Amino acid sequence: MKKILINCFVLTACIAVWMGCKRDSDYIISTPSDFISNFDLRKLYTGADVTLTKENMRAATSLKGQVISDHSGNNLPAGLLVVQNLRATGNGIDSLRGIAINIGADAAKYIPGDSVHVKIEGGILKRVDGTLEITGVSGANVTKISSGRKLIINRGFINLINSQPDKYESTFLNIWKGTYNPSLAPSAVFAGSKTLNDGTGDITLFTQNSAVFANSTPPYSADYRGIVLNNMQDGKLQPRFYIRTLADAFVLSSTPDVPEIIITGFINDPQGSDTNAEYIQCRATKDINFADTKFTIVTNNNAGATLPVGYPAEGWATGSGKTYKLELTSGTVSKGEFFYVGASNKLINGPGSTSIAASKWIRSAAYNTNSPFFNSSNTTRGSSTTNLLANSGNAFGIAVFRGISVDKTTVPIDVVFVHNGGSLYDSANQVGYRIGNTDVYDVVDHNTNKAQPFFLSGSNIQKFTYQPNAGASDGSGQGYWFALGGVFDTTLGKWVKARSHIHIKLSSTSVISEIETTNATELK
Template sequence: MKTIFNKKTIKAILLALLASVGLFHSCEDKSENYLGELSPYIALEDVRALHKGSDVQLNEETLTGASKIYGTVISDHRSGNVPDGTIILQQWKRNRLRGMAIHAGSVAADFLPGDSIVVNINNKTLTRDGFLTVTGVTTADIEKISTGNNIMGVTTTAYSMNLAPQNFEGTLVKIVGGQMYPKPETGEVFNGTKLMINGADTVGIVTLPEAEFAQTQVPRNINVTGIMLGAKDSDITKNNIFPRYSEDIVDVSDPEVPEYIGSTPIIITGFCNDPSGGDSNYEYIQLRANTDINFAEVPFSVVTSNNAGSVLHTAGWATGGAKTYKFNLTEGSVSKGDIFYVGGHQKKINGANSTDISNAKWIRTIATANDPGDGLGDKNSNIMPNSGNAGGIAVFIGTNVAEQSVPVDVIFYGGNGTASIISPDKTHGYRIANTDHYAMYIQDTGELTPFFSMGDGKNDFRFPHHGGPTNTDAGYFFQLGGQFNTTTRKWETPREHNIFILDKSSTIDMIETGDGVTKQVD
């Protein structure tokens, strides 16, 4: 049978197809339109990409047929810490958060955090004076769609922010574990731009004179939330954070350390850096307490280092990024003699599908492959190396780790490469403690030796990698056994390594008991 399609039949089919497209069209995403239409909306990320270093005139040609942007307001002029006449708009699209500043003059104060707005940017100018801004916007260009919408934010590090500022500018960010530099003087207040160090990177904390917290005293260490904006060429930093409210600045300065804590209150007794299968979220560190500790009263931190490559980590343990990763120990408690753990959140003895050891004493876990460290370190599927340059583990009193911070215990293991570990002039590197294998000075001469791997036998000790570079992924536990005197707080027998292969059914007793475990004596 022969089917004949005349013009009327074809027209009917096309109309039916168009109607079905219309039925499934989502009106929630303003960038999607019916078949054949150009959207009037353009993503903030795409507008940002138009700026190549000089001003851009925004029109239908440069905007590829679009004329409007939309998003959620995050600036709040009521608190007084927003650049004059500026609305900060952010947008969640394509599974990422992007932002933009809009200069609208006095009308900017009419828009509050959580307002959803649409802005006509046709025949406006995209310019950068420190931060990207759309200028020339008037009241008639802004349409308020709704109020009280949720505001998203992202926790990041100064390293990530300075590495890719375009991903954070104009958005609400939070940085954990910042150290104000130089050390604030008594009575010093936030008014102005203050430098904050996070890892090896620096950002500015900007407080305008009209801000409600301008006269608040600057603490030594803070967690800060605010709007990230690029700095002007004349500023002392590349990027700035504008806190919105007084509660956006949280004092996290470490408390005074009680005398009973003493020297070497915690020692490193083992680690699993290469569990069977993928390492992500399964690596862990075993430690032992030499005194009773309530971490809510006396916080500690544990930092790991992964020193792949040849780029010097100038801030040592405080480098952050992909190189060092920090766990803050701020909850729970341990008694003298307790063995406890920090590490990936899976709490398995030897990777996926192995024995659950969640009943052991865990003080801090993080989904390390998914989440950044506590103020230091980007998300990382391998926080401790399996081969190559030496990796390390350090324990600190307090949670604020800076370049000059000295640990209470430290170990290193792995190869002999030093390019990423210590500077040629021996002035920058990983600081060590006085332990069984390291000394901060040479007793006979008084020469200071504050760093790991200074050469000529000065703090060069490292345990070997497990099984050699080619024998990885077998599921090893790296046990460190010695004898520690909890009265003198000194090692009577230095730690030696005992590497043994775990299997999926291994139990916690295998790594907490036996001749290879560190022993404590009084």
């Protein structure tokens, strides 16, 4: 028995040794890639020039990617071929990086959408005037593989570009809703350095004096597609944005169009009865005498299953219990002043709560008995309602219009929506509730340049949400104030911080300061 145990032990030991001595052929044989990604390539530079070798590029000799430079506009530094690519492994957009390669005059031979392979072994990775470049490479090192490839383009938020200039350098970006800070004189031209603002920050838009479009007039507002190339100032990278041709500036507006009124808050479900208790808070961005300059606020209450004839084709002018119109035709407000529209009882949180009648009310209405006028003479579509704004879980909206004539084609100057339930948009027939250019909505898609004039069309899907944990089961009302915190710059005429909603629980003893200070929309 002892002999058997010894033999078993020896046999087990032999098997273990045999298993540990695997043959070379038992391992996977692989060949390192000839190509290095820009993501990994840029990591090689740590402040000093780097000669690119197989050793430091992990056996790679080349890079491949899509050309984003275009020298036809004569606005990029001469000789630079700018190529972007994604890392072979990784998580897509986060690995998108670009690199500038100085190949001399041959750079002008390549256009956006060309796919190229570039042999970079032996080149030198260095910063030239702040931009990371590969030098010591000639046009003979470049091979065009194909052309007409769709370019990867990401939205460029200026605050992120400024905080991470190396990450965004030499990549193709689209800066949305760009205007100038300060605003340009009518005689201004592109040439030189201009401060471009997108609502998140400022960046230098740089145009060479020799650019084809140097003497063209910049639009008031546009989407700008281009390339970030860094400049070194006081030892720090300072990003500069270059558009390549005039076609890179997609005009949104040639003249300023600043909303005189912005929506800053509302209560859709006060404590107790909603009848004549719901109201909307607005803020003026300039002095307004409503007798001279009239405006309209229309609410959309999408509660209930009844769909009137033509719904939603008539949009904000639907009437029939779906929309309610409040014309602002008297009174005055000063720039920056809060004012109120809606509830005839003028109480902060429904029956029995604090009166806010002493605040600035421009229009109040007993909306449960008064039918709204549409276009000041047509009342056929108007009907009274017990709720200006829904609280059933379906969508509701508020829109501000210039003038008092509102039909299905009228475009609001400001608009907000809560939730998206209900049939608010008919994509087949392209009808619904129109939006304007606001902090969250855009009448043109910034990536495709296609029209998207309605809520829920294209990228216009943003909406605020109902207070998720509020509401009394007995139906007595939630009593939550929707504060739409944001920052509107009256000098720039635009939102510099988009609105976001905060639900503030009100009581019967709440006072006006609770809805005009805490998380209220700011004006600069």
